[in-house]
Structures are given as C-alpha cells and as structure tokens.
Amino acid sequence: xxxxxxxxxxxxxxxxxxxxxxxxxxxxxxxxxxxxxxxxxxxxxxxxxxxxxxxxxxxxxxxxxxxxxxxxxxxxxxxxxxxxxxxxxxxxxxxxxxxxxxxxxxxx
Amino acid sequence: xxxxxxxxxxxxxxxxxxxxxxxxxxxxxxxxxxxxxxxxxxxxxxxxxxxxxxxxxxxxxxxxxxxxxxxxxxxxxxxxxxxxxxxxxxxxxxxxxxxxxxxxxxxxxxxxxxxxxx
Numbered sequence: 001x002x003x004x005x006x007x008x009x010x011x012x013x014x015x016x017x018x019x020x021x022x023x024x025x026x027x028x029x030x031x032x033x034x035x036x037x038x039x040x041x042x043x044x045x046x047x048x049x050x051x052x053x054x055x056x057x058x059x060x061x062x063x064x065x066x067x068x069x070x071x072x073x074x075x076x077x078x079x080x081x082x083x084x085x086x087x088x089x090x091x092x093x094x095x096x097x098x099x100x101x102x103x104x105x106x107x108x
Numbered sequence: 109x110x111x112x113x114x115x116x117x118x119x120x121x122x123x124x125x126x127x128x129x130x131x132x133x134x135x136x137x138x139x140x141x142x143x144x145x146x147x148x149x150x151x152x153x154x155x156x157x158x159x160x161x162x163x164x165x166x167x168x169x170x171x172x173x174x175x176x177x178x179x180x181x182x183x184x185x186x187x188x189x190x191x192x193x194x195x196x197x198x199x200x201x202x203x204x205x206x207x208x209x210x211x212x213x214x215x216x217x218x219x220x221x222x223x224x225x226x
Contacts, residue, residue: 001170034212036153043203043216044145044153050211087153091210095141095158095167102152 006100012108019075021103023088032092039084110134112217127190130204137185141207144189148200194224
C-alpha cells in the first residue's frame, strides 16, 4: 500500500499568515493527490484535486502544488474559518485511496 | 443537487454487527463509486473500502477485509456498509463519499456515529 506522510502534524498560526502543509508519498503517485479540510462535527470537504486543481466553490487562497512524491498545500492568507484539520489523499492506487495522518491548524 | 444521506446513529454491543446506509440523490448512481471512510475519536481519516455503483465490484482495506461487506441497491440508489464482530475500537464516525475517478471524494454523507459498548 502507498503510505502518505504529512508534516507538520500540527501548527499554530495567526489570521493573515501564509500557511504551508507538506505531504510525501512512499512512491511516485504522479499528480494524483487530493487535499481535504475537516472541521469537528462536519463531513470532510474536498479542497484540491489532482495536486493543483481547485474544487468548485473553494476560495482562491487555497492552492496546491507538486508531483511525484512531494506535494504542498498553501493557504495564502489564513482566515478564521480555515482553522481545521487538513488531510492529503493519494488517488493513484485506484480504488485504494489512502489518507495522510492529518495536520491540525490552530489559532496562535 | 447531489446529496448523500446516511442512516442514524447506532449503539451496539461487542461482537454484534452494524449496517449503515447511504442514500444518494441528484446524480446517476451507476456512474460513480462510493467509498466508506471512518474517523475514530481523536484519530485521522481511515479508508475502509470502495464499491462500484455500476457493477458491485468492491475493494476493501486489508484491515477490514475479514469483517466488512459493502453492497448497493441500485433500485433505491443506496449503498450499504456492514461491519461484523464489532469491537470497542470500532467506535467511530462512519462516512460515505462519492468517488470521482482519480480526483477524490467530492460529496460526503453527514456521517453515522457507531458506538460499541457493553
């Protein structure tokens, strides 16, 4: 199975900060990497698919990049509603789409 | 509009089984697969498996291979996930999600809380 490793596991940031989360795959997954936002009591929400495509309705402050084994999610200017846990997911090994362990973004 | 509506919360005893439903609407059920994902308290998202909405092909996580069965009823556009021989560490929120080929899960159910307790 493809293993996904995110870093950091958690971070503290202030409103307006630029935030970067990284995700590494245990083997090359081309561009088949997705990012989700998950808030307590709600279902996860797809933010970015195939590494850099912005899901419809998602604010443009979210962006993704990378290919092969290394990927990045960037929030250009953190907003109060962005405090949540973020997960990467590989969709290369269809249909076994494993998740990273998550990165919790907290208020500084 | 696309919706996935899951069945209500369940409380089960260790060793019992639970069957969670996920009723889809707003799209052609047979055109997409459905995956099941769970989140135990304080833990991350865990992929459990996938079922085709077209031909009932399934793929399960090795972790659950011996205890899980995923099925569909195309006449009602409903997917089901049955987990057997429940243990206390199966206590979790269980989600269904629509799978877009190579592009993630774009719609999710609201989640079903399964509590396993004696």
